[in-house]
Amino acid sequence: MATKNAEAHAAVAKKYEWGFATDIEQDFAPKGLNEDTVRYISAKKNEPEWMLDWRLKAFRVWQTLEAPDWAKLNVPPIDYQDAYYYAEPKVKKTIASLDELDPEIRRTYEKLGIPIAEQEVLAGVEGARKVAVDAVFDSVSVATTFRAELKAAGVIFLSISEAIREYPELVKKWLGKVVPQRDNYFATLNSAVFSDGTFVYVPKGVRCPMELSTYFRINAENTGQFERTLIVADEGAYVSYLEGCTAPMRDENQLHAAVVELVAMDDAEIKYSTVQNWYPGDENGVGGIYNFVTKRALCQGRNSKVSWTQVETGSAITWKYPSCVLAGDGSVGEFYSVAVTNNRQQADTGTKMIHLGKNTKSTIVSKGISAGRSDNTYRGLVRVAASAENVRNFTQCDSLLLSDQCGAHTVPYIEVKNPSAQIEHEATTSKISEDQLFYAMSRGLDAEAAVALIVNGFAREVLQQLPMEFAVEAQKLLGISLEGSVG
Amino acid sequence: MLKIENLHAEIDGKEILKGLSLEVNAGEIHAIMGPNGAGKSTLGYVLGGRPGYEVTAGSITFNGEDLLEKEPHERAAAGVFLGFQYPVEIPGVSNVQFLRESLNAQRTSRGEKPLSGAEFLKLARAQADALGLQQDMLKRPVNVGFSGGEKKRNEMVQMGIIDPAFAILDETDSGLDIDALRIVGDGINRIMRKPTKAVLLITHYQRLLDYVQPDRVHVLADGRITRSGGPELAHELERQGYAEVAA
Numbered sequence: 001m002a003t004k005n006a007e008a009h010a011a012v013a014k015k016y017e018w019g020f021a022t023d024i025e026q027d028f029a030p031k032g033l034n035e036d037t038v039r040y041i042s043a044k045k046n047e048p049e050w051m052l053d054w055r056l057k058a059f060r061v062w063q064t065l066e067a068p069d070w071a072k073l074n075v076p077p078i079d080y081q082d083a084y085y086y087a088e089p090k091v092k093k094t095i096a097s098l099d100e101l102d103p104e105i106r107r108t109y110e111k112l113g114i115p116i117a118e119q120e121v122l123a124g125v126e127g128a129r130k131v132a133v134d135a136v137f138d139s140v141s142v143a144t145t146f147r148a149e150l151k152a153a154g155v156i157f158l159s160i161s162e163a164i165r166e167y168p169e170l171v172k173k174w175l176g177k178v179v180p181q182r183d184n185y186f187a188t189l190n191s192a193v194f195s196d197g198t199f200v201y202v203p204k205g206v207r208c209p210m211e212l213s214t215y216f217r218i219n220a221e222n223t224g225q226f227e228r229t230l231i232v233a234d235e236g237a238y239v240s241y242l243e244g245c246t247a248p249m250r251d252e253n254q255l256h257a258a259v260v261e262l263v264a265m266d267d268a269e270i271k272y273s274t275v276q277n278w279y280p281g282d283e284n285g286v287g288g289i290y291n292f293v294t295k296r297a298l299c300q301g302r303n304s305k306v307s308w309t310q311v312e313t314g315s316a317i318t319w320k321y322p323s324c325v326l327a328g329d330g331s332v333g334e335f336y337s338v339a340v341t342n343n344r345q346q347a348d349t350g351t352k353m354i355h356l357g358k359n360t361k362s363t364i365v366s367k368g369i370s371a372g373r374s375d376n377t378y379r380g381l382v383r384v385a386a387s388a389e390n391v392r393n394f395t396q397c398d399s400l401l402l403s404d405q406c407g408a409h410t411v412p413y414i415e416v417k418n419p420s421a422q423i424e425h426e427a428t429t430s431k432i433s434e435d436q437l438f439y440a441m442s443r444g445l446d447a448e449a450a451v452a453l454i455v456n457g458f459a460r461e462v463l464q465q466l467p468m469e470f471a472v473e474a475q476k477l478l479g480i481s482l483e484g485s486v487g
Numbered sequence: 488m489l490k491i492e493n494l495h496a497e498i499d500g501k502e503i504l505k506g507l508s509l510e511v512n513a514g515e516i517h518a519i520m521g522p523n524g525a526g527k528s529t530l531g532y533v534l535g536g537r538p539g540y541e542v543t544a545g546s547i548t549f550n551g552e553d554l555l556e557k558e559p560h561e562r563a564a565a566g567v568f569l570g571f572q573y574p575v576e577i578p579g580v581s582n583v584q585f586l587r588e589s590l591n592a593q594r595t596s597r598g599e600k601p602l603s604g605a606e607f608l609k610l611a612r613a614q615a616d617a618l619g620l621q622q623d624m625l626k627r628p629v630n631v632g633f634s635g636g637e638k639k640r641n642e643m644v645q646m647g648i649i650d651p652a653f654a655i656l657d658e659t660d661s662g663l664d665i666d667a668l669r670i671v672g673d674g675i676n677r678i679m680r681k682p683t684k685a686v687l688l689i690t691h692y693q694r695l696l697d698y699v700q701p702d703r704v705h706v707l708a709d710g711r712i713t714r715s716g717g718p719e720l721a722h723e724l725e726r727q728g729y730a731e732v733a734a
Contacts (some may be wrong), residue, residue, distance in 0.1 A: 457579030
């Protein structure tokens with residue numbers, strides 16, 4: 001099946017170069033979704049009783065919920081019984097060192113350009129720093145690098161499955177506290193069937209000595225990926241975390257429903273960057289990932305800070321609103337986003353900044369780029385509670401259109417219950433200018449390079465928020481995502 | 488080097504160039520002068536390959552090759568440079584990035600090795616210095632927030648970096664004060680006055696020609712070359728006006 005698809009999409013393959021499938025033996029949970037599926041996953045993970053109970057509770061809630069339909073998305077009905085909820089590469093259960101990793105999986109990550117050996121720097125990036133990587137392959141974390149070095153600094157960085165077993169108190173304390181089990185349809189589903197993901201704890205006063213990153217790879221057919229990430233930065237701690245994701249090209253749609261929870265205590269700072277590059281489907285909208293993700297940060301402590309940066313180029317459908325609950329006085333939330341849609345892609349993405357504490361500040365910079373026949377919506381909420389004095393928010397939403405048949409929409413919600421708040425909202429929509437294109441081409445760039453250059457300029461404010469290791473990749477990705485969009 | 492024969496071109500169905508012929512040899516600088524609306528800028532855009540400018544008859548060859556067959560970026564790689572009357576702003580893209588990518592795209596398509604960051608920066612700095620442009624201008628977004636004069640000087644920096652065989656300079660003198668005019672004129676001479684190169688200066692006024700001595704001067708009126716002569720023709724135009732001379 002995978003091979004057939006690969007041939008059918010030979011032309012697209014050039015554009016989505018991460019579209020290969022890895023041929024590897026896997027264990028699947030029985031198809032379909034019921035309490036047994038939940039028990040199967042929990043048993044596979046050797047989870048303690050409390051975790052299974054937590055999952056089952058979520059599953060029972062999920063059965064009473066309906067999928068949300070308020071987004072500007074045309075979502076075909078999803079048959080939740082016609083999918084696998086767990087796929088595990090048949091590999092040695094525990095590996096003593098990275099050398100024992102299945103060579104097929106290792107090659108997969110090598111092809112993706114992801115270093116899962118503990119190399120000092122990424123090749124070809126000047127001035128790059130060390131990056132610790134957690135590699136998640138379908139439902140399982142297959143490798144986590146630099147553990148020893150991180151442990152020496154007191155930083156816990158491991159898969160969430162391991163964390164549940166090894167640090168149950170920490171996980172119990174925070175899991176579901178930022179995104180409650182019954183938060184929304186997809187978060188509830190995730191709470192029941194989440195398979196793997198990353199756990200990070202940075203203790204008091206520790207500045208994490210390297211970038212942490214997780215690379216998610218969906219490989220198996222007909223399989224959903226439900227990862228769960230939990231990052232806790234204790235008082236005065238700092239951590240920068242990156243995530244990347246890719247999938248093979250397949251004709252069917254696959255569901256990705258992740259939950260990410262961040263907690264920042266007093267004076268702590270978390271920088272969370274995403275380059276989302278799930279398979280977007282072909283030019284007719286066949287195939288591609290349905291990406292329904294709940295990401296939220298709790299700025300619990302005084303003067304804490306969380307910064308979300310996302311570059312969204314993939315997925316057939318994106319439904320995602322990384323948010324900040326600014327509870328601690330003086331806390332700061334930031335959201336920097338570039339969302340690119342081409343062909344038949346649909347994206348409804350934005351953020352929520354919930355100001356509860358005094359003197360809290362938020363910044364939202366959203367750059368939407370639409371091409372082909374795609375639809376691209378920014379949806380954002382700024383809420384100021386009655387108790388929140390002296391809140392400041394600045395929001396800037398810019399849309400760039402590359403075709404006559406695409407859509408760009410901006411839907412801001414502003415709810416202010418305290419009169420001392422200062423809220424600014426700026427929005428622009430423009431079409432890519434023929435003057436700019438001709439100017440760039442007359443200097444020697446072909447049409448696609450010219451578009452990539454102009455789009456990168458448009459998105460610059462966001463791209464420069466990315467750690468350097470990712471910025472280079474993201475810039476190239478923007479150009480590749482828009483290939484064929486200007487004729 | 489450049490041979491234009493009986494060129495007819497239109498925009499939105501309106502004929503602007505009506506049988507223009509012109510030949511420019513290597514080592515020569517030609518000036519095209521003429522009243523507003525005569526088709527001077529159209530000629531520049533047609534040579535550059537701007538979409539929307541449709542050639543309905545005639546031919547343009549550059550070093551024996553059909554220029555009209557080529558896309559704008561292929562013309563650039565072949566050695567044609569178009570200096571814009573109104574240089575375009577590209578927000579978020581630094582001059583350095585823009586020019587390095589452009590130059591390396593040209594070099595790659597000619598089978599030459601791309602310049603490294605350090606090599607390029609050295610070249611860019613030297614050109615900026617020669618045109619009296621502050622070094623920090625190289626880091627700023629392309630033409631964003633530049634004054635009219637700075638934009639024109641930036642065009643010349645670009646020309647110096649790209650080092651084309653043939654340059655069409657569309658009213659590069661407009662918006663320049665007298666000092667900038669001299670700097671730009673010196674730049675054109677320094678970069679382009681070579682036996683292997685040629686220039687087509689499109690200008691409204693004679694004053695740039697005090698600094699860049701043309702070998703030939705042509706009067707463009709109503710889509711055609713109506714008169715050609717030596718440098719003295721420019722002075723005649725300045726004294727008597729286009730209406731008199733072009734008629």
